[in-house]
Amino acid sequence: MSAGPLTLGTAGHIDHGKTALVRALTGVDTDRLPEERARGISIELGYAALALPSGRRLSVIDVPGHERFVRTMVAGATGIDLYLMTVAADDGVMPQTREHAAVLRALGVKTGVIAVTKSDLGEPEIAILEASELLPGAEAVAVSARTGEGLDELRAALDRAAGSVDSRANASGPARLHVDRAFTIRGAGTVVTGTLWSGQVQRGDEVVLLPGARRARVRGVQVHDEPLDMAAAGQRVALNLTGISVDEVRRGDVVVAGASEFRPGYLLDVQLEFSGREPEHGDRVQIHHGTREAPARLAWLGGRFWQIRLEQELVAAPGDRLVVREISPPDTIGGGVVLDARPRKHGPSRDLLVRLERLSRSEPAEDERPKPAPAKSPEARPAPEPLSASTLALEKRLLEAGFEPPLDSELDAADLEALRGAGRAVRVSKALHYHPDVLADIRRRVIALAAEHEGAVTLAQLRDELGTSRKFAQALLEHLDASKVTIRRGDEHVVRRGALEG
């Protein structure tokens, strides 16, 4: 059981009782703005502290549910460790219930509790079923902020969930805080708040505000309105800064330790997963990272790897999570993790794929480690852990399918992910995976075929050679081009010299 500081974020459709529930649990009304009170909806992020029966204290971030404020919700959710998803008993799962769940998934926030709210207004059973389907594994508790029913049970469930999450207090490295609010306090000056993603901040520290690189000094550190000498990662922190005026800092800025390596950048190499529409190479999307967002183009690098080309700089580091949203109509389509926060601008290549595959498994990249023993087939890798029976069955299916594997959509996503993680399935297009042994066979055939045709193959030749449809041959040739076995020249795919030796 971890005992470090944790932040709990609310989630859920508008009017499903997030703010009322936070108030019932903590005594704090997080709808502070006059406009929020007048309209009866949350607009900004709200903050409270929640004491649990175990004695543990959680920082709570209450988010707005309105569809126009999803960006605010994402900015709040990037700093959380576990969620409190509310679903109204009399309304059930609604669009922002789903979208917030997608945001949580994209951010890798896997642990939380479902509160089926307004249990005084309707029977909770259907909402519990719907919500549990959306967030499998989370405990669901029926509650009423009005009558107090279920609140004790909810507190106990939150305690259990909190006990199973790792605090970021263990996140080493230099201090980094993504600012979610900046304001002035009379007599104190500029104050910024946010979750400390890594490192520690002490009174007297020199810090830098990115992306502008303004320097400032920490005059005071507060956690839950109490002054401390030092704050640790995982905590929601308020920093009183000197040497900077409140107009020079706002949500989205990043406070980092004076001597850190963090730099703003326009390019990120990332691994993405999509639960909504799969984007195309070159699509323009909105990227949410920390408390900032920026439009960007997505460049496909092969498999699940992409280069994000931002229109405004972000301050990211390897391992950071981000959310990808469609710009119009706005919707969360997926998210992922930063593998390289300072790449060059580049397209796909086989070396790059090998490197990103390594980074995605938290292994050092090629140039940072001793040269590995040559693998039998370039795609073959040792399995990191034993695979389940259903994953092995999927591998058999891929092997038997040969040159015409089933579409990804026909396969169990978890099994496919596991198989790919073990290096025993290779993504060849956005909808297709091949077994590496089959790919090795195809590669040999392509090289042999090219040898008969002056070093190059065409789509029609490969289609006939493999006895498949155009669709498969096309996907394979694109994959071979991307992995630098062949290079495209008009209608021909010329086998590269390196591939003949490899």
Ligand SMILES: Nc1nc2c(ncn2[C@@H]2O[C@H](COP(=O)(O)OP(=O)(O)OP(=O)(O)O)[C@@H](O)[C@H]2O)c(=O)[nH]1
């Ligand atoms: N009867 C009943 N009404 C509730 C309960 N919880 C909330 N409400 C009412 O539902 C309405 C919306 O509640 P909020 O807590 O503001 O909902 P919210 O999810 O925070 O809404 P947004 O922040 O705008 O997304 C208010 O009028 C509440 O009084 C409950 O348990 N029972």
Ligand SMILES: [Mg+2]
């Ligand atoms: Mg609210």
